[in-house]
Amino acid sequence: MHFINSKSILSSNNGMNLYRGCTHGCIYCDSRSEKYNMNHKFEDIEVKRNSLDLLKKELLKRKPAMIGTGAMTDPYIPLEKRLKYVRNALKLVDRYGFGFTCITKSDLILRDLDLLKKINQKTKVVVQMTLTTADDDLCKIIEPNVCPTSRRVEVLKTLNEAEIPTVVWLCPILPYINDDEKNINSILDFCIESNVKGIVCFEMGLTLRKGNREYFFHKLDEHFPGLKEKYINQYGNDYKIPSPNNESLMRIFKKRTNANNILNTPQDVFEYLYEFPQKSHQTRLI
Numbered sequence: 001m002h003f004i005n006s007k008s009i010l011s012s013n014n015g016m017n018l019y020r021g022c023t024h025g026c027i028y029c030d031s032r033s034e035k036y037n038m039n040h041k042f043e044d045i046e047v048k049r050n051s052l053d054l055l056k057k058e059l060l061k062r063k064p065a066m067i068g069t070g071a072m073t074d075p076y077i078p079l080e081k082r083l084k085y086v087r088n089a090l091k092l093v094d095r096y097g098f099g100f101t102c103i104t105k106s107d108l109i110l111r112d113l114d115l116l117k118k119i120n121q122k123t124k125v126v127v128q129m130t131l132t133t134a135d136d137d138l139c140k141i142i143e144p145n146v147c148p149t150s151r152r153v154e155v156l157k158t159l160n161e162a163e164i165p166t167v168v169w170l171c172p173i174l175p176y177i178n179d180d181e182k183n184i185n186s187i188l189d190f191c192i193e194s195n196v197k198g199i200v201c202f203e204m205g206l207t208l209r210k211g212n213r214e215y216f217f218h219k220l221d222e223h224f225p226g227l228k229e230k231y232i233n234q235y236g237n238d239y240k241i242p243s244p245n246n247e248s249l250m251r252i253f254k255k256r257t258n259a260n261n262i263l264n265t266p267q268d269v270f271e272y273l274y275e276f277p278q279k280s281h282q283t284r285l286i
Helices: 051-061 078-083 085-095 107-122 136-142 149-161 181-193 212-223 227-235 246-259 266-274
Strands: 002-004 046-048 066-069 099-104 125-130 166-169 198-200 205-207 240-242
Touching: 051 085, 066 085, 066 266, 078 085, 078 107, 085 099, 085 107, 099 107, 107 125, 107 149, 125 149, 125 266, 136 149, 149 166, 149 181, 166 181, 166 266, 181 246, 198 266, 212 227
Parallel strands: 002 046, 066 099, 099 125, 125 166, 166 198
Antiparallel strands: 205 240
């Protein structure tokens, strides 16, 4: 861990990252890509020391909207348990009348259920949870340092009971690893049982760029001997790595989500995520 001072904390579309880097260890993580110009070891978390002061100033200047986090770094990394930057950011989001959405794989988010419920009563909260495999043993290989899928499903159900909407990211789906009908149907079962509002699925596959490709291939050698060569022969250095089962799996995905009234196109899900409600009892404290 190391600290820096940042010049800003909110993007033009109200996205924020309080941390940079991650210790979840997911073997496919795109945030490792050289494209993002991270000048420190990925597991050496960069903490934006002045982020909460910046957030307060920027929230005061902006029209209330949905504040999002988790696109680059899971906000609920283990370090958050001690530093509580996300929890303190939620207090500011609540105080200034904004909404909140985040992408995570961690059950640590339940620590902040009190604040999430409070914000959701005034404006809107949507928790986005990534599910890639229904098999907890496989989950421990491809996402080794975060709670397994079964626990994430428990989190989704707890949030549903608290009347907090949820969205699932069904990605990435790794060719020859988790791209089979049993896995996709099992994840969809979890989503239906948890009453999720939408599922983000761009198609069945993953993306690889310089930086994350090398790490991913190293992990394939470690856990799936011989599979790296199959990827290289089939995909070369392509950015998009589609599953050979993409068409059949997408048919299952569309059919089951349509039948259960689950939003199933990225456009529809993103429109829902960032739609900010104008509630009559909304208050804005200064």
